[in-house]
Structure formats: C-alpha cells, structure tokens
Amino acid sequence: MSRRTSPDKRQRPPAAGREHAGRRPAPHRAPAPAPAPASDPELRADCASCFALCCVALPFAPSADFAVGKDAGQPCGNLRADFRCGIHSRLRQEGFSGCTVFECFGAGQKVSQVTFGGRHWREDPRTARRMFEVFPVMRQLHEFLWYLSEALELPPARPLRRELRRTLDEVGRLTRVGADELAALDVAEVRRGVDELLLRTSELVRDAVPGRHRSRRNHRRADLMGARLKGADLRGADLRGAYLIAADLRDADLRGTDLIGADLRDADLRGADLTGSVFLTQPQVNAARGDARTRLPRRLTRPAHWRSAARGGS
Known part of the structure; x- marks a missing residue:
C-alpha cells in the first residue's frame, strides 16, 4: 500500500x-x-x-x-x-x-x-x-x-x-x-x-448527518499533518485523502465523516468517535493511535498495540 x-x-x-x-x-x-x-x-x-x-x-x-x-x-x-x-x-x-x-x-x-x-x-x-x-x-x-x-x-x-x-x-x-x-x-x-x-455514496451519507456543520466544507486531500483538532466537530466532513499524519484528533467527533484514503499514521484518536464514519479501513486504524475510549465502526477491530500502548502509559 x-x-x-x-x-x-x-x-x-x-x-x-x-x-x-x-x-x-x-x-x-x-x-x-x-x-x-x-x-x-x-x-x-x-x-x-x-x-x-x-x-x-x-x-x-x-x-x-x-x-x-x-x-x-x-x-x-x-x-x-x-x-x-x-x-x-x-x-x-x-x-x-x-x-x-x-x-x-x-x-x-x-x-x-x-x-x-x-x-x-x-x-x-x-x-x-x-x-x-x-x-x-x-x-x-x-x-x-x-x-x-x-x-x-x-x-x-x-x-x-x-x-x-x-x-x-x-x-x-x-x-x-x-x-x-x-x-x-x-x-x-x-x-x-x-x-x-x-x-x-459519500455525499448521500454526509447529507444525512443531522444539523449543519462547518466541517462539511471540502477537506479533500487537505494538508492537516500535525493539526490540532482535539475535540473538533468533524461530523459529515469530507476528509478523502487528507494528510492527517500525527494530527491530534483526541475526543474529535468524526461521525458520518468520509475517511477514504485519509493518511492516519500516528494520528491520535484517543477518545475519538468514528462510529458512522464511512470507508475507514483496518490498515488506517492500525496505523493510528487510540485507546479504550476510541469508538470504531462495528466492522473494524481495536488494534492490539493500542492496548499495549495503554498499558505502557502512552
């Protein structure tokens, strides 16, 4: 890949x-x-x-x-x-x-x-x-x-x-x-x-997210490396192909967000809510950091190294 x-x-x-x-x-x-x-x-x-x-x-x-x-x-x-x-x-x-x-x-x-x-x-x-x-x-x-x-x-x-x-x-x-x-x-x-x-498909899903959010503007392929997005409301956002390497997404709301192709390497997803996000894959999740509070779509599993990192105090 x-x-x-x-x-x-x-x-x-x-x-x-x-x-x-x-x-x-x-x-x-x-x-x-x-x-x-x-x-x-x-x-x-x-x-x-x-x-x-x-x-x-x-x-x-x-x-x-x-x-x-x-x-x-x-x-x-x-x-x-x-x-x-x-x-x-x-x-x-x-x-x-x-x-x-x-x-x-x-x-x-x-x-x-x-x-x-x-x-x-x-x-x-x-x-x-x-x-x-x-x-x-x-x-x-x-x-x-x-x-x-x-x-x-x-x-x-x-x-x-x-x-x-x-x-x-x-x-x-x-x-x-x-x-x-x-x-x-x-x-x-x-x-x-x-x-x-x-x-x-993404447009239909994101349009169905309740309310109007600034996050719905197009972030496709955006350079968000290291971005400080802790607690951000990103419901319904278009993050297709965005660079989110090492971004701080702790406690962010990513429900209904299109994450196809987003680069989540070392992104901090601790406490983030990704339920309802679309086109998120296991490799993307595996490349990120998370914890027991991170909420994932039902089709994905919590990486073992997240648990190991938590035990190590990271």
Missing part, C-alpha cells in the same frame, strides 16, 4: 513479513483479521491459505515502517520456508511496524487458492513472476469490493443500491478471471468507475 488506501490514491509501499502458511497450514498466532462487511465475509485476510504473497511480491524501502528494504519478487529476509514470519510476534520491536498495518482484504488467498489453484511460487517457480504481478492487482480489486460492500449496507445510499450491486458483481467477476487477464487489467479504469460511485 502507499500512504493511502483508496480507489483514488496511489498505493503505499506495501508491507511484508506477516505470518503465513501454505496449502497445509499449521496453527499459528496471526492476529484475528478484521471482520468484513456481512455481505461478503471473504474480504478478510486468511494468511493460512496464502503463500506469503505480501512478504514476497511487494517491495518496501528502509523507513520508519521497515528496518530494511527489498525489491518486488524478493522474499523478505524474515520469511521462513513454511511461509511463516520468523519475527511475527515482535514485528514492531524489530522495526517492521509497516507489516502490522498491511491488509490484503482477502486477495492473498484468492490469488493463492483460486487464480493459481493452490500451486505456490516455490513449488512451481514458473508461476512465480505472474503470481507476483497479479497479487497487487487482486489486492486493489478486493479493496474496491470492501468499499462497495460497505456502501451497500449504508441506509442513505439506498438510491444507489442497484448501481452499487451491479458494480460489486462486475468487480467480483474480475477477481475470478485468469492470471493473464488479471495482469493485463486496466485497474485505473476500474478505479475511476468505483470511485465515482463511492463519491456519490
């Missing part, structure tokens, strides 16, 4: 090093994936059914998120022969926090078990290059499915349900085509269609 997770944004340097297993998975201690929208429970990572594709197919560079870098198609140095991560239980301590915020939305197992029928890249090296090309494409398609599934569940979006369902079905069909067709797919064209529909 890139700094954002949105149909209309560049993908952030993806993470690797997560725990995986092959076709004969043994029990492992991977964190429980975030629950997907009820309409499609397959939109969650099943690392035990994936061939560690995020640990191999995707590149990352040395940064605050990754202690070292690697090229696309090169296995992470922490990847073991059984597709597991050798430092999974201490990724943050070892300087691989980027791995802990990555989410494939179920693309890993789809490529591993459906597109390539359970043949992994070590078993059949001839498939490796194509598999690594297909995985980033599939990940984007599955992210689109996540957003579309969420949109279908939003009551204000009822007027768009026919279009949303048709688009969801079409994107779903694309995830089931062959590897060559996936590799040649114009993902940008698919993204444009999805994003236009999600924008219309």
